[in-house]
Amino acid sequence: MSVNYISSIGKFYKEEVLCFEFQLMLGSEAVWSRDYDIEMCVYTSELSRRLMVCDYSAGIVKSEFRLTSADGCEVLRRRNSYIVKLSPSFLCWLPDGVLTFGIRYIGERFESAEVIKTDPLISIRR
Amino acid sequence: MNNPIDQYQYSYGSGLVNPYSMLTSTVSVDYYTICRPIMGGDIKEEHPDFLNLGASEGLILTTDQRRLCVTVVGWPSVFLEFNRPFVSQGVNAYGAEEYRWYWDVEHPDSFIGVQLLKEEESETWVRYCIVIDICNGSPLLKGGSFDVIVSTGLVSRSFEVAILQTWMG
DSSP states (O other): OOTTBOOOSSOEETTSOEEEEEEEEETTEEOOGGGEEEEEEEESSTTSOOEEEEEOTTOOSOGGGOOOOOTTEEEEEOSSOEEEEEOHHHHTTSOSEEEEEEEEEEESSOEEEEEEEEEEEEOTTO | OOOHHHHHHHOTTTTOOOTTOSOOOOOOTTEEEEEEEEGGGOOOOOOOOEEEESOOSOEEEETTTOEEEEEEEEESOOEEEESSOOSEEEEOTTSOEEEEEOSOTTOTTOEEEEEEEEEEEOSSOEEEEEEEEEETTOTTOOOEEEEEEEEOSSOEEEEEEEEEOOOOO
């Protein structure tokens, strides 16, 4: 589990809608969410399928370089954070494993990326 | 012990890119992300930023008048910026954020102080008082002007403060 991850109840189910709030920090200050584009790759193991969740509302990445988000996900921007909503139609494509976010931030003057591991994602039917 | 697979994810600069990752990453150590799950999909609506200033025009302050107050109502919080670099910044005995600078280098016993004091807050607005002081009220203080920029980070307003030299020698 990532040190930057604040734990939940210990596991996530693919059959529910999952919401995560992400806050990009620079030192002790949160970065305004309008200042960066987001490319997030969601997966559960090294060999699992990678599903993209992208939001280019900051307008920094040119349209020809933009990636397409997978179906069943949504990004809600807040002042200094953003919320990623993953629905069962998105999660069903991921094999059981640790739900992991590889996030890339593209700003006007910076670019940063990191990997955040959360809790196991499993099917409630197994 | 770190998982070496995670190190692949982080090692774009050294060429160790995870071949299964769709990301190419340039890591900046200054930035980091905090992630927390929102249980039960409880996403609260966020109030948009706003700012209302008690003064939108220029303010004139004479060296013998010494003090002016401007009321600001905004959301979620405001901070001040200036078009002149201030010399010092801190929180004073009244709990106000105070900026000060020495207007006239020949008279360091006098300075202009700007204080931002939170007076009252509710769930949708916060009221501040901006106090502009000519401290010690020295008649030797030179005249001049500066801009005060009030900002929430997303919206901002500004006003000019003109200091009139009232000492005629």
